Amino acid sequence: MLRLENVSFNYENGAEVLKNINLKVQPGENISIIGESGCGKSTLLQLIYGLLHTDGKIFWKETELLGPYFNLVPGEDFIKYLAQDFDLMLPLSVAKNVGKYLSNMYPEKKEKRIKELLEVVELEEFADRKTKLLSGGQQQRVALARALAKEPELILLDEPFSHIDHFRKNNLRRKLFRYLKEKNITCIVATHDITDALSFADTTMVLKNHKIYAKASPEKLYNNPPNKYVASLFGDVNEVMFKDIISEENSRKKIILYPEEIKIIENSPIKAQVLHSYFKGNSYLIEAKLKNTTIYIDHSHAIQPGALISLKVSKKLIEKRRK
Numbered sequence: 001m002l003r004l005e006n007v008s009f010n011y012e013n014g015a016e017v018l019k020n021i022n023l024k025v026q027p028g029e030n031i032s033i034i035g036e037s038g039c040g041k042s043t044l045l046q047l048i049y050g051l052l053h054t055d056g057k058i059f060w061k062e063t064e065l066l067g068p069y070f071n072l073v074p075g076e077d078f079i080k081y082l083a084q085d086f087d088l089m090l091p092l093s094v095a096k097n098v099g100k101y102l103s104n105m106y107p108e109k110k111e112k113r114i115k116e117l118l119e120v121v122e123l124e125e126f127a128d129r130k131t132k133l134l135s136g137g138q139q140q141r142v143a144l145a146r147a148l149a150k151e152p153e154l155i156l157l158d159e160p161f162s163h164i165d166h167f168r169k170n171n172l173r174r175k176l177f178r179y180l181k182e183k184n185i186t187c188i189v190a191t192h193d194i195t196d197a198l199s200f201a202d203t204t205m206v207l208k209n210h211k212i213y214a215k216a217s218p219e220k221l222y223n224n225p226p227n228k229y230v231a232s233l234f235g236d237v238n239e240v241m242f243k244d245i246i247s248e249e250n251s252r253k254k255i256i257l258y259p260e261e262i263k264i265i266e267n268s269p270i271k272a273q274v275l276h277s278y279f280k281g282n283s284y285l286i287e288a289k290l291k292n293t294t295i296y297i298d299h300s301h302a303i304q305p306g307a308l309i310s311l312k313v314s315k316k317l318i319e320k321r322r323k
Contacts, residue, residue, distance in 0.1 A: 001026055002048070002154060002186060007056035009043055017043050019210040021056070027153075028184040030177065032191055032201035032218070034233050039207040041190035042084070045156040048188070049081040050074040060154060080152040084159055086143040090132035094123055097131050098145045117145040120179055122172060136163040144176070154186045161193065173200065194234055198222060206230055224320070231256050236285065238262065238295045242322070245270055245290075245313050255321045259285060260298040261313060268310040277302035 002025040009018045018040045025031055033041045046052045051074050053067040060078065068074055075081065088097050095114050102110045118124045121141040126134065131142055140163045147155060160176075161169045177200040180187050189196055197204050198218040206214040206221075214221060214230050225231035228239045238257045243249040247269040264286070272288040272295065279302070286297040288309060303309065 001059075001061060002188075003057075003059040004048070005057040005059075007044075007047055007054045007058060009040070009047060009052055009054055016210050018047070018207075021212060023205075023212070025186055025188065027186055028181065030180065030187045030189070030200055030202045032189045032197040032204045033207060034191060034197045034204060035207035035213070036233075037192075040210065041207060042158050044207070045081060045158055045188065045190055048154075049079060049156055050076070051081075077150070078153040079156065080147040080150075080154075081156040082143055082147045082158060082160055084162065086139050088131050088139055088143055088146075090130070092131060093128050094118070094131055094134070094142050095127040097142050098149055100146060101150050113149065117148055120148070120175055121145045122168065122175075137165055137168070140164055141172070148179075151183060152185060154188075155180070157187065157189045157191075159191055159193075160189065161196065170195070198234070206233065225256055228256055231258070234258075236296045238293075240290060240293050240295060242318070244293065245311065246318065253322075255313075255318065257295075257313060257317075257321075259296040261317060262295065262297045263312045263314075264297060264299050264303075264309050265312045266310065268312050270311040272309055272311055274303045274305055274307045274309060276305060 004021050004023040007018060007021040010016050021044065033044065035041055043052065047054050048058055048065065050065055050067045050071055053069050058065040065076065089100065098117055099110055099114045102113060104110065115124070118127055121144055123138065123141055123145070126138065131139060134142065140160070144160060161173055164172060173196065189201070191197055201218050203215065204218045204221050205212055208229065214226055221230065222234055228237060231237040236259050238259070239254050240257065242251045242253055242255055245255070272290040274286060274288050276287040278285040278287070283298050283300060284302050286299045286303055288295055288297060
């Protein structure tokens with residue numbers, strides 16, 4: 001188990017990044033960390049790995065992980081950290097990069113391991129190619145395979161798919177996170193990607209104002225966001241007054257609604273005027289004006305600007321969000 005106790009970090013100029021972070025991560029658990037740029041996601045990974053110093057305590061099982069004030073070479077054998085800069089040996093081949101930290105005493109075993117990892121990151125055909133000739137996304141996949149080579153107990157991933165083409169990204173992360181679960185490797189992912197944050201994590205954690213702002217299962221955090229900020233990390237979001245969507249309501253309190261939670265129906269007392277329609281592939285995002293608030297609605301087809309539409313929100317959902 002990974003355990004953080006009162007972990008804080010300030011820059012040399014005194015600027016605070018993280019303050020009193022307390023966290024427990026179970027073996028084999030996948031945690032996604034989300035939040036706006038500069039909130040401390042990457043810093044937290046670097047603190048855990050030992051690249052930065054904290055006066056707090058960080059433990060893996062019963063071993064305290066000490067930072068750069070104590071270790072000349074950062075990190076531990078059982079932890080791997082994939083940074084955003086990859087740190088590859090560009091003149092060498094893909095296979096040699098992946099096998100950099102594997103023993104040469106058993107060449108057949110090493111070769112088999114490299115092949116296995118290249119299959120995970122879908123780079124088998126590039127094994128003998130010099131790494132400098134690869135694209136940024138391909139280099140990121142090489143770095144990912146290398147991080148897994150000496151199978152870690154804990155892996156820290158900082159935006160691990162940021163350079164990878166969308167068409168390949170989906171299949172790759174399914175394979176990667178399935179592999180981590182099969183091997184019971186604990187994983188912490190710092191990400192801006194909604195799919196990383198929700199689809200594969202056991203727990204999603206939000207950083208804001210130097211602290212853990214929210215933490216829950218992805219389903220709970222998405223379905224019951226504590227505020228608009230948290231909801232907005234998952235995409236478009238609406239914050240409207242209850243009285244604007246319930247005709248008999250007088251309260252000025254607000255409710256958070258995702259675009260798919262507002263329905264356009266044939267007729268209702270709740271009216272809005274369409275401003276724009278944005279094509280999303282399998283649906284359209286309708287931008288409309290509800291009283292004095294701009295809202296966004298998922299709909300099956302485009303609607304002409306200026307059209308008046310009738311809206312409905314589930315009563316069950318309203319009562320759930322009212323709590």
